[in-house]
Amino acid sequence: MTSSSKELVPVGIAGEVIQHDGDIDAWLEVVHSDDAALAQLEENAKTFSETKERRHAENTRRSYDGWWKRFETWCTDPASRIRGRALPPATPAMALNATDMRGQQILLIWLYEMIYGPEDAKALEEWQEDFGASSPSTLSSVLSAVHARCMDRLGHHLVLDPEVIKSIEGLKKEARRLYGADRQATALLARDLTHMIRWLHGAEDPLIVRDQLLLELAAAGVTPAEAARITLENLLEPTDGLVATTHEANLQLWVETGRVAARSLVIPGRSTGAGRKGADRLLTLEPGAALTTAIDQWLPLREDNADDPYLLDAIGQTNRRSILRQCLLALAKTGKCTWRPAKDAVAPDPTSLEALRQCLQKRSMGDQAIRLRDIVGLWIGWRLALRRHELVDLVVGDLDRVGDNRLLVTIRKSKTDQDMEGVTLPIATTGQRRDGLNPLDDIRSWLDVLARLHGVDDADKLDPSTPLLPALSPDGRNILMRRPKRNGDVVSYDRLSPQGWSDRVRLIAERSGAVTDPAALRRVTGHSLRRGYITSCAISGQTPLEIRRITRHKDLNSLAKYVDAVQAQWSDIPDDAALVEAEARTGLTIDQHMVRSTAG
Structure with missing residues (x-):
């Protein structure tokens, strides 16, 4: 041719x-x-x-789109810039042109702004207080977003001038200096997980216990004003050698000697002015009585504050009587009864009292539902080293119970599995655990509660597409619904968001006392479970290849570096501390981990 x-x-x-x-x-x-x-x-x-x-996970694409939109706004609107406002508007596509250094300079100015902030000293001080320098990992995310947009538009990777590459590396070093080392998520080790789950099993909502005590005081004829005056000194213990078989005998002994022969509670009289005070009253706390039980449940939850001697100390310091009355009033309205807390000592009638107690019981059941959901999230998230979105995306159909001691969990899609081939991971227990905890029992209990929340009598009747970790109302009695239609039909039930789960993990770590250091607590996220599993495995001597069978890392080198760093760190710690963590980790993973693909 x-x-x-x-x-x-x-x-x-x-x-x-x-x-x-x-x-x-x-x-x-x-x-x-x-x-x-x-x-x-x-x-x-x-x-x-x-x-x-499909080249990137959904969350990654969302992050890239967000960074590109910010870059686009910065380029087209000079008023939105911190630096470079005198430069004319530009287009972000200029940064993708490998033959035009001006476009790459625009990208550099934007990155420079993220590290150093404004030029004006006063504005810089405010900027550092509100924002501060971006981390090196943030800069990497920004550059990855620009790389991805270049690949989408031009079909090739972003080509940067060698001098620009050197400048970017210098900016990353400055970011490390100004921001500090990349703040990785705090690792929640095996012992931390055990501590958090034990706390959730035994935790009671202080507000529910407080309202229970207020209700039982009201049932005993104690007004909110009188309850506000009760101090810890008003709780009297029996004097040794004294015995009273009735309240009348105990009251007579107290009136005559100031001593009691049974546990008692003094209700202080009201001050009438001029140093005068109304007469005190005495309640005998009989063993097993509702008021006695309510006090015993409240005392461990009471805040230990030496400056606040009052029994109901967690209410607040301003107008304590009014706050107590509002609590009882809200409880009465919720219970839909006619009784209201009055100035005079009028105890609720038996019907109202029973309705109020049932109302508190329902609140307690709702609180139990929230705690059970969180326990299951902690078990599965830690034992399978799941990423946040992998955990919250689980549905009931992803759980497959095999016998009494084994559960298979299917991860249908993940960051490293965009083709949705899926992988199945096990949770199993063999024999009695040393700490008395059992993940399979907790999961079964939660499925029963989840079925009740959905209005079915058996967990096996739950729709397989039901979210395993739903978003619950604050009282834990209802599952939040997403996008209800106008005719009232529900499109889908809502589930916990990845950020919502991170907030729950941080809250549990704080309230349980598993993490006490403020700096470490700020870095507790949903990823802390995955990081804690890897750390505990490394401490117990597992190799990167063994760990990867569960974590599903694609880059074995990065995992190996982390494992080596952990093992080197723990080699400098006394053997007994390392042994405790290794034993805790072994107690949490008695089973031999097996991984099989669900494809085919």
Whole structure:
């Protein structure tokens, strides 16, 4: 073929192969003239777009889009800039041009702004207080977003000038200096997990216990004003050697000697002014009585504050009587009874008292539902080293119980599995655990509660698509619904968000006392469970290959570096401390971990 001859390109149209001139405009004209060829072209374009999306996880794409939008706003609106406001508006696509250094300079100015902030000293001080320098990992995320957009638009990686690359490396070093080392998530080790789960099993909502005590005081004829005056000194213990079989005998002994022969509670009289005070009253706390039980449940939850001697100390210091009355009033309205806390000592009638007690019992059951959900999230998230979105995306159908001591959990999609091949991981127990905890029992209990919340009497009747970790109302009695239709039909039930789960883990770590250091507590996230599992495995001597069977890392080198660093760190710690953690970790993973793909 001579150079003057035109190249012929075969194109399939409606099952035929034709030949036409090699000019792209002519080729497109032929394609657009045939509906079948045009449909094929559009289908290919759609397929190409889908394959591009599958290169990154959904959360990654969302992050990249967010960074690109911020960069676009910064380029097009000089007023939104901290630095470089004198520069004219630009387009972010200029940064993708490898032949134009000006576009890459615009990218550098944006990154420079994220590290150093404004030039004005006063504005810089405010900026550092509100924002501060970005971390090195943030800069890496920004550059990855620009790289991804370049790949999507131009089909190749971002090409940066060598001098620009050096400048970016310098900015990362400055970020490490100004921001500090990348703040990785605090690792929740095996002993931390055990501590948190034990706390959740025994935890009681202080507000519920407080209201229970207020109600029982009201049932004993104690007004909110009198309850506000009760101090710890008003709780009297029996004097040794004295015995009283009735309240009357105990009261007579107290009036005559100031001593008691049974546990008692003094109700202080009201101050009438001029140093005068009303008469005190005495309540005998009989063993097993509702008031005695309420006091015993409240005392361990009471805040230990030497400056606040009052029994009900967690209420607040301002107008304690009014706050107590409002608590009882809210409880009465919730219980839908006619009784109201009055100034005079009027105890609720038996019907109202029973309704109020049932109301508190329902609140306690709701609190139990929230705690059980969190326990299951901690068990599964730690034992399987799940990422946040992997955990909150689980549904009931992903759990497959095998016998009494084994549960298989299917992870259908993850950051490193965009093709949704899936992987199945086990949770198993063999024999009695040393700490008395059992993840399978907790999971079974939660499924029963979840079934009750959905209005079915058996966990086996739950829809397989039901979220395993739903978003619950504050009282834990209802599952929040997502996008209800106008006719009242529910499109889907809501589930915990990844950020919502991180907030729960941080709250539990704080309230249980598992993490006490403020700096470490700020870094507790949903990822702390995955990081804690890897750390505990490394401490107990497992190799990166063994750990990867559960964590599913693609890059073994990065995992190996982390494991080596952990093992080197723990080699400098006394053997007994390392042994405690290794034993705790062994107690949590008695089973031999087996991993199998769900594909096929």
